[in-house]
Amino acid sequence: MTAKTNSFGTKTWQMTLMALRYLSGRKLRTVLTTLAIVFGVALIFAMNLVLPGIIDAFNQSMASVTGADLTVTNVAGGSFDPGPVLERIQATDGVQAATGILFRQFTLPERDEGDVLGDLKEIELVGVDPATVNDVSRLVMHEGRFLEPGERGSAVISTSAAALAPRLQLGTDFSLVTASGLQTFTVVGLFTSDSVLAVPQFILTLPDAQAALDQPGLINAVEVLLKPGADRDDVAAAIERGLGDNFTPADNATLTALPAMDVAFAMFNLFGALALFLGAFLIFNTFRTVVIERRRDLGMLRAIGATRRQITQTILIEGAIQGVGGTLIGLLLGYGLAVGMLAAMEPIMHEFIAIDLEMHYSLSAFAIPMILGPAVVLAASYWPARSAGKMSPLEALRPVPLAGMRHAARWSVIAGGVCVVVAIALLVSGSSGAIAGALLFLVGMVIAAPGLVLPAARLFGPLVTLWFAREGDLSRGNVARQPGRAAITASTLMIGVATVVMMAALVNSMMGLASDLTRETFASDVLVVPQSVAVYNNVLGAGEGLAEQIRALPEVETVATLRPASTSTDGSPLAVLGIDPAVYAQVSSIQFIEGDADEAYAALRTGRNAIVTALAQKMLGLDVGDDFVMETAEGPQTYHVVAVAHDVLTFKTSSAVISQANLAADFHTSEDVMLMINLVPGADKTAALADVQAALAGYPQFTAHLSSEYGDDLIETSMGATRLFYFVAALILIPAGLGLLNTLTINVLERTREIGMVRAVGGSRSQVRRMVTGEALLLGIFGAAMGVLSGVAISYGVITAFSMIGWELPYTFPAAGIVAALVIGVLLALSAGILPARSAAKLDIIRALQYE
């Protein structure tokens, strides 16, 4: 024997060569299978590019504003009286100097083309005490001078602000939106930003900033400079001891993602999981077919001495090649998809939260799909590869006896049935396992499918025979003859159809709820809204002056306002909304889930009582009658839950509604971000709207709308969002169609000789074509039927899961979606049958008969 040097390399290389040749020998199949991987990877990659950007947009850094050693803030993020706090901090060991600031980051309203503020979108307004701020952190002046103590109407801006607004130079006057209307300031200096990416900063004197942000006499942070050699952590601990739990000395944590974002994340992850599941399934499907198809080749390899491991290896190498190739293409496609998703989401995001979305090129965005893609392929091809290795040379050279298949089929029904029963139990129990139940249902159907092929062929066969009277029986026989393959194909279609049904159910339910809520929430006549509704972090509202002004209009009967604050309870983020309990019920109706509306509003007027949203109830475990502690600017305060309720603006958030009086007392804010206006009976709505708009002249951060129109707009915008869902569903149908095409093509190839025989005994070309088409139709009906069942189960599971986290969606049975899914499934099957049917019909009789 020749020396067996480098034997591993030789064998592996030979296997790789063979794998490559097999792949390139069946180009169509290779492309179709790889597409499944491409699709899964693309979806995951796109989501990882887009989602963190969205999350980031929500999470605004609250790190030190001026670059001091330590920043002391209120734990609730509220503003506070500087006097006692500054004194205590200055008295702390290790503190060299301290200064109070008032800062706020917000989005500027849209402006005319020629405005001096240029392309500035988001700015940070910082009020400082010129007398002490330079003791703590000396800003590096780029041009001009810093502010003087006692100065009013002057501003120092960062170079990053000037970069976006080139016309904003020394001596330039500019109009800035404030809580008390537009105010004019003059640029007296420019300072150098830490980085070009820093949020553009506008520094005013403290009194100017306090007026602009409607926080008279208050600050919201103390910046601290440490003595040389002082230990940062020691000083921080000392400050904390001195000030009590109410204050925290740190760079301050970034805001935790809003619960609503968690929900969005969960949903997109579900999509990703579903896509991955489908991808894995298609790969598994194809490799199983490949192994069956190549049985003779594999058996021969075993006969001439290949070990089981070597056979397993050949299949796995093929999987690896496709996995890597598919992943690379998937990354490219995913990038395109991400661009498309951003474009689709931009208008919605802009409408609601007024933020700009950006791609997020993190390491994990690349790493996750790059690891998952090949890993899923390897995992999915492992079982077929193992079963290929397990074939004895003889099994491979002889046809599989039918008895074995029947036996296997029976077991598949039993195992699948058990899965389905457990799944239904999970779904009905309504526990947190609902999603698991939904997926288990799908898995159960997949497992049971081979055993259901024969009954389904018997059940649906007559339907096909109606259409293809002479060929129907042959089609049915052909489907039933390879139950494994028929099951795999039908399962692929099932997943696609199930996804469509799930989407339909979800969208139906969500839109139903949203439009109900929208109509009820916007019950007032006229609405004054900021650039962003539902999320107010970035919004600069108005002081009480605006509401007064509108209240004075002759057509106006009632003005109710919303005032936001954010806090946390027991470590979990909580949004707070302040309302005037006396008038709020007249302009807006919150949907009460628990507790009585009148009693709840009455309770809000007395003491620290709160109405919490259903999401807060679920996430924080707050029920009517419970007490909970909120971090506030005045320290921890105990509130009592009097009702559970939500409206269209809060139903996705974890929020507590309290009285504006309590909001002012505990959170030191009385800034209105939304005004709901009722007109006197008989007033001309259009004229009233014009008057309100006139009153808003100094407040470009607001727009006024007739509530009826605004609600419709909102519903329409949300409808736009659902297009994205349907787009994803459509994407999932593509590989399902490819799977069908795949199987039908193999069936025709494998049955070449039989088709020749059918032709030899007098079958016409069109009869052969109809035979294959009938087969496609039968598979289509079978797959679509399973898909509808699974789709209903999955959508039920998803909606149950949503209610777990507080989105109480009524389950709307997706009747229209089911009909659409059935039609799509059957059409998909028929169109997938076109090519194979044509190639079967074209076969040359003699050659077909000699085909081996």
Next chain:
Amino acid sequence: MSIVRTEALTKVYGVASQPIYALNEVNLAVDEGEFLAIMGPSGSGKSTLLYLLGGLDRPTSGSVRLRESDISALDDDALSRLRRTSLGFVFQFFNLVPVLSARENVAMPLILDGVRRVDALKRADDALARVGLADRGAHRPSELSGGEQQRVALARALVAQPAVVLADEPTGNLDSRSSDEMVQVLRQTVDAWGQTLILVTHDPRVAAYADRIVFLKDGKIVDDNRLKGQGSAEQIREQLNIMALG
């Protein structure tokens, strides 16, 4: 000196209550350099015997000895190694890997055994030359005629210089001209290189080239003729007819 020997070789299919004896206590010894043809009607157990001799299937009882070692005792990996080093197979359907060239197909057993690719391909070329296909090595199976494909399969069986070559109806799928060529090449490998060859066939004209013909019926050897290559197709056909009637 026999190179392959079976002792009470038995293969039973079906369930215990209704056993079907594919082979029933067959004792057979094949000498080194012998060309043995196994004949018999359909279902007589000829293919089963061949598969058991080649370690493709396991006997229910009894043993197969190759050069005095019992191959029925080997595990799967050892059997695989034995197949690629000591046994060569030729099947009725040529069973070439469609995506590999003729010489790559021939080199396969060597490569599976860890022989360096260059060496394996060189030896494959030699084996192809021995079956008269020196110039066809670069072609894919689909570019070869049926007769050529079967000779490629024979080259693959010969390439590892096996102790025994086993052929299952190697001419069953060939026209008569290709069939004649094939048998002549088979005969030549026995005559020129002393290759031991066991062949299953139902074609008397093919069997006529063998040194010895074993007739099987209902899983038992019913006749054992040593022709020494002197038999005629007519004689054999006669013999078959007698057996079929008996």
